[in-house]
Amino acid sequence: MKNFEEKLAEHRRSVDKLDAILVYTLGERFKQTEKIGILKAEAKIQATDHERELVQVERLRKLSEDANLDADFAEKLLKFIISEVVKNHDKIKSR
Numbered sequence: 001m002k003n004f005e006e007k008l009a010e011h012r013r014s015v016d017k018l019d020a021i022l023v024y025t026l027g028e029r030f031k032q033t034e035k036i037g038i039l040k041a042e043a044k045i046q047a048t049d050h051e052r053e054l055v056q057v058e059r060l061r062k063l064s065e066d067a068n069l070d071a072d073f074a075e076k077l078l079k080f081i082i083s084e085v086v087k088n089h090d091k092i093k094s095r
Helices: 002-043 050-066 071-093
Strands: none
16 A cells, blocks of 8 residues: 555645646736736727637647647636636726
């Protein structure tokens, strides 16, 4: 059982590191989208860009297939992230 416990702990450490990467990556992504939100607010344009979103969804679905990740899951995740970005842009616009 020691071998099992060691392997399990090793895999969990790896998952923990990947979770940290995800969180920091999302943090950086939101910093960039905040800058985009400021630019859009200054230019008085909509927070949403449906054409860009469609391109991003298609791009992410292809990346997901390459990464052996369920493309539907990746699309749902991206749409959730986009919805949060739009909320942030709306907040910036109302300042």
